[in-house]
Amino acid sequence: MTGIDRAAANAEAFRRMTAAEPVLVDILPARDVVPGMDRRIVLTSGAPLPWEDYEGGQREGLIGGALYEGWAGTREEAIALFDSGGIAVGACQDHACVGSLAGIYTPSMPVFVVEDRATGRRAYCNMYEGKSRKRLNYGTYDETVHRQLKMVETILAPTLAETVRDIGGVPLKPLMIRALNMGDELHSRNTAASLMFARELTPGFLRLFSKLGSHVEKTVELLTEDHYFFLRLSMAAAKVxxxxxxxxxxxxIVTAMAFSCREFSIRVSGLDGWIRGPHASVEAKLFDGHDASEITWMGGESPITETIGLGGFAQGGAPTLQAYQGGSYAAMMARNETLYDIVEGENPDYKIAAFGYRGTPTGIDLFKVLKTGILPVMDIGIAGKGGGQIGAGVVSAPMDCFRQAAELYAARYGD
Incomplete structure (x- = not known):
């Protein structure tokens, strides 16, 4: 095909991306709302792989999902069911979902239902398991993780769902805009957004307290015990x-970036499928008692936030990240400024106060990445080989994905 006006196409993709008005409309079990989840299936992060190619923590997360659903009584039984096709493996984004780390979804797990106000388009994200470093999305499944997941399923999700319905939904973009002005970048730091979300629900909590009682107390505790609860909402808003x-x-324009245990991959607006490449490079600050030999990849689709101008593309507004993921604020500011050279434009809503309220760099253009040699950066949690989180850091996407994408673009549209 020839005669494509790439500049006009990119401007339209940018317009659609930045015009989105995501609203949390409900919380429901995945089986009731996520397409294709009304069967024995476990969803995981990254471009799709056959079951036998999953390894390490991502494979353990899939097995844990089967055990959580009660489809198998032992790890060995779960593996046999995956081997035989008795349990299917699906890719989160094929089901309008977005996965944190291993991104494990099973039918009974509750999901946030986030809808674009104008188009009705929906995206889904499962719920934060709690502050423990042992979590299913970090490739760990034991009795402690099981209890955490059951608490989310039976207490947190139903209480939040009733409250969200009571208040008529929660527009997320206004919260995200304010959070960016309060030191969040809405990927690795969600402190302000999490607290503001809890405040939005407070009128509903008060009205429902006589009915829900101790479940409201437990829900408020879980919403405020640490500062990562809002990340799953940020991811769903970014996904839609x-x-x-x-x-x-x-x-x-890049519309998704994702990890699996095997590779890093991107999606591009005008191309079909995933473009796959090697793992990203990482600069990490590890928790005490851990070292670089433990770092492993087990999936992750939270860099969807970076594709819309958040996370690593808003680092300049989140100075406290330097204590969490290493580096200096000066380095974060400098890195953030370079990213304006690889995007379609500045976000009209998400802004960085430290840059004079300049809009965040938004809409990664694969050809600008190739021209400048500047790679997209992402703020992420770091997983360990034994499961669980062992640190945090900044990763850079591999250039190989963008070279391949350019070749595919040329083959489809001409030079």
């Missing part, structure tokens, strides 16, 4: 925003 920009003919 990026999906609105996907499928624009001729657009070279």
């Amino acid at each position: 925003s990026a999906d609105l920009a996907h499928g624009v003919e001729g657009a070279s």
